[in-house]
Amino acid sequence: MRLVVGLGNPGRKYVGTRHNIGWDVLAEVARRSGTTKPKERFRGEVVEASLGGSPALLLCPHTYMNRSGASVLAACDFYKLNSEDVLVVCDDFNLPLTRLRVRGGGSAGGQNGLADVIRCLGTDRVARLRFGIGSPPAEWDAADFVLSKFNKTELPDVELAIGSEILAVNVYEGLFIFDSNRYGRDPSGVSGQLESTITDAGGEILASRLWEERRLAYPIKRQRKGTYWLAYFRLDSEEVKNINRQFELSDNILRSLVLKVDPRIVETLVSHATARPEGERPSAKPQRNDDDDDDDDSSNETADSEESTVTS
Secondary structure, three states: OEEEEEOOOOOHHHOOEHHHHHHHHHHHHHHHHOOOOOEEEOOEEEEEEEEOOEEEEEEEEOOOHHHHHHHHHHHHHHHOOOHHHEEEEEEEOOOOOOOEEEEOOOOOOOOHHHHHHHHHHOOOOOEEEEEEOOOOOOOOOHHHHHOOEOOOOOHHHHHHHHHHHHHHOOEEEEEEEEEHHHHHHOHHHHHHHHHHHHHHOOOEEEEEEEEEEEEEEEEEOOEEEEEEEEEEEEOOHHHHHHHHHHHHHOOOEEEEEEEEOOHHHHHHHHHHHHHOOOOOOOOOOOOOOOOOOOOOOOOOHHHHOHHHHOOO
């Protein structure tokens, strides 16, 4: 189970403020998941939901922002979750309005609610989704700014970002062709290296599985058989170029194709990838264009098609 935490402050006067964007995001996730009325638990409100075909618990702590960690720790203790099962959604005034950034861990970056979660869990290996609320004007104190409400000009953009992007922020679909000889000798090692490349870059694996093994239409790196692997993952768009380069240099990977997924179909694709029996293809796969391929297989498709693989 994944615990998704939206940070904010309780009380009517804080409704709609920049600092409460975490609550607003979770409210939209709950609405789109068709979930039931929230329950009062863990010093907050909780809702059971499904994200990407997997069960999730949505938690909005009713402690004040700076005391959010106690609520998160109580939920983790009850469900026996560790820090890697937690995703914190919070505001960030260092990001432009509606800019989203995903990180798998690190410092709180001045966000006091996130800092308290890190303190209570005893580790900074806590995934976080930061929602840009814009920077305070020069004449504003930062504390006053985060407690202010979005103005009439900003509000439509904020609502659009929450409604159309938040369930699939920076979700990518990757199709990888492994060297079948290497995969056959060490399946978990080869697939594990792929997943580690993604998570070490701050990504989150949503689904990762064997697709099929088959003879290649033409030799790639002198190999005539490939093991196809499908993965869906969240990742900051700024990191895509870096991991594509690592895929290109990997001895285990013959070819790779990474594409950003349309937000409207993320949950469907991930559900298919996690639920479909082994050996049966998912309903959708990346569209390849092999017109430019030749026998020089020293580079991956991701490096050749930078414009299609790196999107913001």
